[in-house]
Each structure stands twice: as C-alpha cells, then as structure tokens.
Amino acid sequence: xxLLYLLARWLDRISPAPIAxxxxxxxxxxxxxxxxxxxxxxxxxxxxxxxxxxxxGSSSTPDQRQEYTNKLARYIATKEQHSEIAKNEVRIxxxxxxxxxxxxxxxxxxxxVWKALKSGSKARQEINLQAAEDLLKATNDIASIYWKTxxxxxxxxxxxxxxxxxxxxxxxx
Amino acid sequence: MFPLRRFRVEDDSMRPxxxxxxxxxxxxxxxxxxxxxxxxxxxxxxxxxxxxxxxxRVSDASDAGEIRVVGDNSNRSRDSRSFGPIxxxxxxxxxxxxxx
Numbered sequence: 032x033x034l035l036y037l038l039a040r041w042l043d044r045i046s047p048a049p050i051a052x053x054x055x056x057x058x059x060x061x062x063x064x065x066x067x068x069x070x071x072x073x074x075x076x077x078x079x080x081x082x083x084x085x086x087x088g089s090s091s092t093p094d095q096r097q098e099y100t101n102k103l104a105r106y107i108a109t110k111e112q113h114s115e116i117a118k119n120e121v122r123i124x125x126x127x128x129x130x131x132x133x134x135x136x137x138x139x140x141x142x143x144v145w146k147a148l149k150s151g152s153k154a155r156q157e158i159n160l161q162a163a164e165d166l167l168k169a170t171n172d173i174a175s176i177y178w179k180t181x182x183x184x185x186x187x188x189x190x191x192x193x194x195x196x197x198x199x200x201x202x203x204x
Numbered sequence: 205m206f207p208l209r210r211f212r213v214e215d216d217s218m219r220p221x222x223x224x225x226x227x228x229x230x231x232x233x234x235x236x237x238x239x240x241x242x243x244x245x246x247x248x249x250x251x252x253x254x255x256x257x258x259x260x261r262v263s264d265a266s267d268a269g270e271i272r273v274v275g276d277n278s279n280r281s282r283d284s285r286s287f288g289p290i291x292x293x294x295x296x297x298x299x300x301x302x303x304x
Binding site: 033043 | 209227
C-alpha cells in the first residue's frame with residue numbers, strides 16, 4: 032500500500048472520490064428473443080393439443096373421463112406456465128435490452144410489447160388459438176426488431192416443431 | 205481547471221490492470237494536444253448513465269473524434285461492444301497513475 036494511496040484514502044474523508052466503474056452492473060448484455068418465441072410456440076401447441084383432445088361423451092367410462100381430465104389439466108398447466116414465460120421474456124427485453132435510441136428507429140416497439148403482454152394474458156386465461164397466434168406474432172415482430180438492432184437481417188421460416196408456425200430467425204453471417 | 209482528478213475504481217472489468225478499491229489519478233489535459241491512442245486507459249462518462257463514470261481501455265480511436273473502449277476483463281465488462289463508440293467529449297481524461 033503506497034503512501035499516495037493512503038493520501039488518496041485520507042482525502043476521501045474530506046471529499047469522497049467519484050467512482051469510476053469498471054463495471055458489469057450486471058447488465059450481462061446477454062439477451063435473445065428466442066426464449067419468448069419458443070414459449071409462444073409452446074402456448075400455440077398446447078391450444079392445438081387441447082382442441083384435438085376428444086371430449087368424453089355421455090357414454091364414457093370413469094377411466095376415460097379421468098384420462099381426459101388428466102391430459103387437459105397437463106396441457107392447461109403448461110399453457111399457463113409458458114404464456115407467463117413468454118410475457119416475462121418480453122418484459123426483460125423491453126426493460127433491460129431496448130434503449131430509447133432503439134425506439135427512435137422502431138417507434139412501434141412499445142405497442143408490440145403491449146400486444147405481446149395482452150395476448151399473452153388472454154392466451155393464458157382462455158383456450159383461444161387466436162390469442163396464442165397473436166402472442167407468437169408479437170414475439171416474432173419483437174425478435175425481428177431485436178436482430179435488426181444487432182445488425183442482422185432476419186428470415187421468416189416455418190418452425191421445425193409440430194406447431195409449424197412462421198418464425199423469425201436471424202441470418203447469421 | 206486543475207488537471208488532476210482522482211477516482212476510486214469499483215468492480216472488476218479492468219482486472220488485472222485495475223483492481224476494485226484502487227485509486228486512479230486522471231489527467232484531464234492529456235488530450236488537449238494529442239488524440240486518444242489505442243491502449244490508453246481512460247475515464248469516460250457512461251453513455252447510458254451520464255452521471256456515472258467508467259474506466260476502460262481505448263480499443264480504437266478514429267479520426268472522426270469517436271473512440272471505442274473495452275474492459276480488459278472482457279467477459280466481465282459492459283463497454284463499446286454494447287453501447288457503441290463514444291464521443292471524445294465524453295472522455296474525462298487519461299489515467300496517469302494508479303494508486304494501490
């Protein structure tokens with residue numbers, strides 16, 4: 032510990048030195064819209080599965096009803112979870128990644144986030160394919176903006192999952 | 205304006221050159237007569253939070269008066285890789301000596 036260091040520390044008592052951050056904060060800088068898109072796909076898939084599920088008729092046995100209820104409950108639980116994941120991921124991108132200068136280039140961003148959150152809630156509350164599709168579309172649109180701010184072009188392609196819905200992917204060089 | 209200003213270093217994006225708790229004396233006149241050069245340790249205004257300061261290393265100095273800064277400990281640093289180049293007017297000064 033040098034004498035000058037002790038002097039600097041002593042000076043802190045009179046007037047504290049401003050802090051120069053060598054920092055992380057942690058805005059770790061690691062963001063990716065894929066989480067939100069993936070969760071939205073799951074929500075779409077759950078609505079599809081619920082709609083494909085054969086409803087037990089009046090002549091069904093207790094076992095059939097139990098099996099139906101079990102499957103339905105599992106699909107609904109997953110739909111609940113993943114619509115919340117999608118909403119949370121969108122909030123993280125919005126609150127932590129996007130900056131006012133991005134908004135200058137993409138003034139529709141706030142509205143897209145709002146749409147994603149609203150349709151996410153609706154997809155969670157109801158068995159509503161349109162709401163799930165709207166959620167996916169909003170996450171795709173946000174992904175498209177995200178990749179543009181990173182300097183990447185995007186392509187829209189059919190997802191390789193059972194949902195097969197159009198999805199925005201970055202075109203890495 | 206007195207040329208020297210002292211700062212206390214926090215966080216570890218400049219390890220091993222600067223450790224948290226070090227003091228640096230910054231020469232605010234360093235760039236009056238010559239432009240910042242690659243490799244200089246500088247204190248700059250945080251472009252994302254103007255009332256705070258960052259200490260970083262110049263990684264690129266262009267003719268247009270813009271510089272890029274990075275942390276030595278690059279996977280622990282938020283710097284020009286995320287906020288882009290910074291204007292030379294945002295530079296407080298060059299680190300003259302480190303006190304430890």
